[in-house]
Amino acid sequence: MEKRELLYEGKAKQIYATDNSEIVWVEYKDSATAFNGEKKSEIAGKGKLNNQITSLLFSKLAQENIPSHFIEMLSDREQLVKKVSIIPLEVVVRNTAAGSFSKRTGIKEGQPLKKALTEFYYKDDELGDPLLTEDHIEELELASKEDVAILKEKAQEINTVLTSFFKELDIRLIDFKLEFGKTPNGDILLADEISPDTCRLWDAATNEKLDKDVFRRDLGSLTDAYEKILAKLEGIQHA
Numbered sequence: 001m002e003k004r005e006l007l008y009e010g011k012a013k014q015i016y017a018t019d020n021s022e023i024v025w026v027e028y029k030d031s032a033t034a035f036n037g038e039k040k041s042e043i044a045g046k047g048k049l050n051n052q053i054t055s056l057l058f059s060k061l062a063q064e065n066i067p068s069h070f071i072e073m074l075s076d077r078e079q080l081v082k083k084v085s086i087i088p089l090e091v092v093v094r095n096t097a098a099g100s101f102s103k104r105t106g107i108k109e110g111q112p113l114k115k116a117l118t119e120f121y122y123k124d125d126e127l128g129d130p131l132l133t134e135d136h137i138e139e140l141e142l143a144s145k146e147d148v149a150i151l152k153e154k155a156q157e158i159n160t161v162l163t164s165f166f167k168e169l170d171i172r173l174i175d176f177k178l179e180f181g182k183t184p185n186g187d188i189l190l191a192d193e194i195s196p197d198t199c200r201l202w203d204a205a206t207n208e209k210l211d212k213d214v215f216r217r218d219l220g221s222l223t224d225a226y227e228k229i230l231a232k233l234e235g236i237q238h239a
């Protein structure tokens, strides 16, 4: 497979074309951003860790019959993935109150929720990724009602698999964000990444934060936290 021109550069990844029009080449960067890009830093090793963690989690989901755009990890920083057209929605699942949910509702961070909640945010940097209702999604024509139902169902299914998987590693999956794309034949496919950049992961014994909140809230070394997650995931893989 040949790497061709840069198609898109996001905050954490670059996407390149390949000689196959159905496949793109992803390169994970070391940039860390938070609060819609207001807080920025270069953190050596972060790209590599997120690439490895995402590759392991997408492989785990595939074993559980949950397909994604992931094809293979090429190197420390690089992956091949299926080209999809990204639906401009961030799909967030919450098991425990934290972050913007706690701010919005006053429910204290750390309080388990009665059931896993699904939320949709509009992927739009200029608007600051606002929370959307299902009526808003319909009005803006971001996805059909049927597609929204599929996104919810897939997100909940992924939550079930990931929650029990992380539990085996003594990690609590507090919440996470997913992105989905459409394949050329119209199927909805899990895309983007699943990593400590996009999940809240707490040590089940100590509640130590092992995710991007370490960066957002200046809690210590981000790479130490992400390395702990990777080591646990690799431990299971090699067990």
Ligand code: C5P
Pocket: 090, 092, 098, 099, 100, 101, 129, 175, 176, 177, 197, 198, 199, 200, 212
């Ligand atoms: O900030 P908030 O509490 O809404 O985040 C919920 C979850 O979604 C967290 O795991 C966070 O890391 C993730 N998220 C993300 N990208 C965003 C917003 C939130 O990965 N743009």
